[in-house]
Amino acid sequence: MIGKPLILVTNDDGVYAPGLRYLAEAMRSIGRPVIVAPERDNSAVSHSLTMDRPLRVKKIEADVYAIDGTPTDCVTIAVSKILGERPALVASGINPGANLGDDISYSGTVSAAIEATMLGFPAFAVSLAASDSFAFDAAAGFAGQVARDILTRGLPRDTLLNVNVPAGAAEAIRGVRFTRQGRRIYEGAIKETSDPWGRRHYWIGGGTPSWDSGDDTDACAVLAGYVSITPLHLDLTNHEALALLRRDWSPAVG
Amino acid sequence: MIGKPLILVTNDDGVYAPGLRYLAEAMRSIGRPVIVAPERDNSAVSHSLTMDRPLRVKKIEADVYAIDGTPTDCVTIAVSKILGERPALVASGINPGANLGDDISYSGTVSAAIEATMLGFPAFAVSLAASDSFAFDAAAGFAGQVARDILTRGLPRDTLLNVNVPAGAAEAIRGVRFTRQGRRIYEGAIKETSDPWGRRHYWIGGGTPSWDSGDDTDACAVLAGYVSITPLHLDLTNHEALALLRRDWSPAVG
Numbered sequence: 001m002i003g004k005p006l007i008l009v010t011n012d013d014g015v016y017a018p019g020l021r022y023l024a025e026a027m028r029s030i031g032r033p034v035i036v037a038p039e040r041d042n043s044a045v046s047h048s049l050t051m052d053r054p055l056r057v058k059k060i061e062a063d064v065y066a067i068d069g070t071p072t073d074c075v076t077i078a079v080s081k082i083l084g085e086r087p088a089l090v091a092s093g094i095n096p097g098a099n100l101g102d103d104i105s106y107s108g109t110v111s112a113a114i115e116a117t118m119l120g121f122p123a124f125a126v127s128l129a130a131s132d133s134f135a136f137d138a139a140a141g142f143a144g145q146v147a148r149d150i151l152t153r154g155l156p157r158d159t160l161l162n163v164n165v166p167a168g169a170a171e172a173i174r175g176v177r178f179t180r181q182g183r184r185i186y187e188g189a190i191k192e193t194s195d196p197w198g199r200r201h202y203w204i205g206g207g208t209p210s211w212d213s214g215d216d217t218d219a220c221a222v223l224a225g226y227v228s229i230t231p232l233h234l235d236l237t238n239h240e241a242l243a244l245l246r247r248d249w250s251p252a253v254g
Numbered sequence: 255m256i257g258k259p260l261i262l263v264t265n266d267d268g269v270y271a272p273g274l275r276y277l278a279e280a281m282r283s284i285g286r287p288v289i290v291a292p293e294r295d296n297s298a299v300s301h302s303l304t305m306d307r308p309l310r311v312k313k314i315e316a317d318v319y320a321i322d323g324t325p326t327d328c329v330t331i332a333v334s335k336i337l338g339e340r341p342a343l344v345a346s347g348i349n350p351g352a353n354l355g356d357d358i359s360y361s362g363t364v365s366a367a368i369e370a371t372m373l374g375f376p377a378f379a380v381s382l383a384a385s386d387s388f389a390f391d392a393a394a395g396f397a398g399q400v401a402r403d404i405l406t407r408g409l410p411r412d413t414l415l416n417v418n419v420p421a422g423a424a425e426a427i428r429g430v431r432f433t434r435q436g437r438r439i440y441e442g443a444i445k446e447t448s449d450p451w452g453r454r455h456y457w458i459g460g461g462t463p464s465w466d467s468g469d470d471t472d473a474c475a476v477l478a479g480y481v482s483i484t485p486l487h488l489d490l491t492n493h494e495a496l497a498l499l500r501r502d503w504s505p506a507v508g
Contacts, residue, residue, distance in 0.1 A: 051297075054447050105488075158492075236359075237484060
């Protein structure tokens with residue numbers, strides 16, 4: 001009998017975050033989940049990599065490890081130094097809060113899946129699009145379905161899935177839509193405040209983002225009550241613009 | 255007479271980094287550079303955004319500001335709170351070290367230009383592909399040329415330029431190539447070390463990356479002695495994979 005597939009589970013909220021444990025439980029019916037996650041909350045760290053200090057791995061319990069670093073650190077150290085074999089899948093989440101449109105770029109949750117993809121492993125990130133009252137059951141159920149689909153069908157080369165599940169019970173979710181990454185319309189939410197010495201400070205955050213209106217976008221699907229699954233890839237090149245630059249810009253000699 | 259165009263200049267190495275000052279000087283012949291940069295070194299912070307504490311802006315000298323945050327923080331606070339008018343261009347760099355292929359994803363230098371693009375401003379990042387002995391003159395010269403081209407011709411929507419300049423004198427550079435983002439071949443450079451109490455730690459970094467062999471890539475151009483200019487965009491969607499998922503995957507109901 002062949003052993004259960006090894007599944008690396010990580011997140012950006014830290015090893016004690018409830019969403020992580022829901023995700024690991026969902027993976028248990030499919031394979032053997034091993035958690036390697038940041039010791040502390042690493043939200044909005046994006047694809048940060050820690051290179052200016054050594055990182056420590058703590059074994060918390062069987063198949064659960066914490067690292068004093070970022071989600072990207074966790075993935076790279078897990079596959080090189082902890083797991084001992086190649087994972088069949090890397091799952092990141094469940095993030096309490098959506099990762100949609102431009103905001104993907106800031107997300108540690110999605111970056112962990114990007115790092116796994118760079119290293120050649122099938123990967124997905126899963127987020128619960130709620131703003132409070134995080135009930136992870138439905139999102140965990142969908143994460144299990146996505147994991148099974150990836151293990152059965154595989155993923156295109158250099159491609160990961162970014163999954164966002166609407167808030168609410170599984171029965172209330174209208175289905176699944178495969179979507180493109182939308183654009184967030186900027187509104188510059190920065191609060192001005194002052195320190196005890198009266199010096200002005202700026203606090204980034206808050207506000208309600210607005211989205212472009214494309215009905216095939218990730219944000220639109222979630223707002224309409226669907227699970228959004230967006231295939232993301234590693235190539236940031238704007239290939240149309242590349243053709244245009246080669247044709248029109250003067251200094252080209254290549 | 256119309257005033258000189260306002261150019262926001264930032265980086266990830268901090269406000270006192272020499273590459274930043276070279277870039278600002280290069281922009282001075284084209285417009286009015288205003289520096290808003292991190293107080294300290296923020297290399298490899300990627301697109302991190304600081305939301306868990308307020309940020310302080312220090313005026314260092316005329317048109318030079320430091321923020322105790324990331325490159326992304328600097329761009330968003332500069333355009334909302336410091337500049338007072340919309341910049342005509344955002345320039346990030348000059349990074350001492352290349353930003354090529356997958357490594358773009360970790361780069362604070364490139365992320366600053368990505369943030370500017372999200373906010374709707376033309377932007378470019380410039381890096382000097384040297385490993386020591388950073389002579390910024392040639393890179394600053396090319397940065398000036400790129401800035402002029404962007405201001406004259408504009409950039410495609412949601413697109414920034416990632417510029418890498420080979421080490422050496424301007425005369426030794428063979429020309430400019432418009433390139434696609436290459437792939438780095440992973441080699442898992444992690445050094446094992448131990449703390450004073452004998453506990454094992456891992457230090458990420460070092461090693462020599464290898465690259466895919468495509469001769470139209472950023473890395474290939476720089477290795478061949480050319481300046482590489484890669485147009486990057488904000489859309490991470492793998493559109494081919496999206497069509498495939500919609501056709502082949504079972505749960506689609508959208």
